[in-house]
Amino acid sequence: MxxxxxxxxxxxxxxxxxxxxxxxxxxxxxxxxxxxxxxxxxxxxxxxxxxxxxxxLAPPQYPKLGCRYKESNGAGDDIFHKFSAYIKNPNPGLNEMLEKKFLKSLVKLDQYLLTPLPYELDQNPNLSESKRKFLDGDSLTLADCNLLPKLHIVKVVCKKYRDFEIPAALQGLTRYLAEVYKQSEFRNTCPKDSEILLAYHSVAKFLKR
Incomplete structure (x- = not known):
């Protein structure tokens, strides 16, 4: 990517x-x-x-992909850890607790995506909700390159093994993913769902009945 x-x-x-x-x-x-x-x-x-x-591969010949804001680099960095614990657990008694922790990490990312960045407030001091497309602005950065493949895996595996989908109420995260799936750079480097599920076949667990 x-x-x-x-x-x-x-x-x-x-x-x-x-x-x-x-x-x-x-x-x-x-x-x-x-x-x-x-x-x-x-x-x-x-x-x-x-x-x-x-x-x-630096400017002026190539675009800079580093983030302007260091906080963007760490946005969503706890999601994959919480997802792994959630999806590897076969015990129904632990599922609700693990799902809440996982969901909390998604909410944290959602809040970051909804919070205006300094450059947005410079343009509009009265802005209460961010309008940016990606983590650090309206252009994809290294932070997006790190996070997006993980979020895609999360979506595919959670749907298969928990029938869990990212809540529409998380408007910042929903908007972010919708924008990302429009980008050819992401679509052309994204593995097929079947490949992801094959890779997780021996890792993810259905809940025991």
């Missing part, structure tokens, strides 16, 4: 890591993709890869 937003020409080659070429197995033993190799230097940490791409 970052490369799409940067406008870089690239070739995508998929690899089955169970049958990966030896050169790939030797590249970063014990590490999971993605890897980035540049001038024989290997980057395996997601954050380091993002930092490298942002520093290397």
């Amino acid at each position: 970052i490369l799409f937003l940067k406008g870089v020409n690239f070739t995508l080659t998929t690899v089955d890591m169970k049958r990966a070429p030896e050169v790939l197995k030797d590249l970063a033993p014990g590490s999971q993709p993605p890897f980035l190799i540049y001038n024989k230097e290997v980057h395996t940490d997601n954050n380091k890869i993002e930092e490298f791409l942002e520093a290397t």
Whole structure:
């Protein structure tokens, strides 16, 4: 998604890591993709890869994807943890408690999306609710690139295993996702629902009856 937003020409080659070429197995033993190799230097940490791409593919030739506001980088950072606990639990007795914690993390993100950012208040001091499209403004940033794939997984897996959908009452989050699904950069890098469910087949649990 970052490369799409940067406008870089690239070739995508998929690899089955169970049958990966030896050169790939030797590249970063014990590490999971993605890897980035540049001038024989290997980057395996997601954050380091993002930092490298942002520093290397920099203005004026490429757009800047960093956030203006540091708070945007941490928005929604607890959702996936709460989601994992919620979806891995098969005990009906714990479901309500875990769902409330998960929902609380969604509400927290919703509130951030509804809260006007400083640049919006500079334009309209009387603005009570944010009108921006994404986390940090009206352009996608690295923060969105981090959060959006996780939110999509949350939507797909929760619907399948809990028949849970993000409440329409969370207007900021609902608006955010609706806007995001219009973006070709996200749609073109988003895995199919079937692929997500296959990946979670051995992880997510239906509630015991």
